[in-house]
Amino acid sequence: MAQHRTPEEIELGIAQARQRLADNLASLVTQVHPRVVTRRTVVGLKAEADDLLADSKRQLRAKLGWLKGCYLGAEGPRTQAIAIGSTVVAIAVVVALAAKK
Numbered sequence: 029m030a031q032h033r034t035p036e037e038i039e040l041g042i043a044q045a046r047q048r049l050a051d052n053l054a055s056l057v058t059q060v061h062p063r064v065v066t067r068r069t070v071v072g073l074k075a076e077a078d079d080l081l082a083d084s085k086r087q088l089r090a091k092l093g094w095l096k097g098c099y100l101g102a103e104g105p106r107t108q109a110i111a112i113g114s115t116v117v118a119i120a121v122v123v124a125l126a127a128k129k
Contacts, residue, residue: 033041058064
């Protein structure tokens with residue numbers, strides 16, 4: 029059964045459809061505007077860089093954790109490990125200086 033509308037109702041429907049189309053078009057223009065795209069890209073890259081930096085810091089802390097454990101015990105610095113490390117460095121410096129001559 030066909031619905032009968034008055035010319036005024038048809039004109040109102042057309043005006044409403046035209047307004048919806050204009051709103052949709054304005055929204056699309058805003059979404060694809062180069063500045064908006066650039067801003068979205070920069071925000072995304074910053075977030076990705078922050079995540080990568082945080083992940084790298086976690087990995088570095090995990091890898092260096094064993095080193096910290098070697099030199100710091102529950103009671104404080106492990107003097108024996110520090111003495112051995114210092115001796116190795118001193119010997120390396122002496123060997124390097126002797127090799128220069």
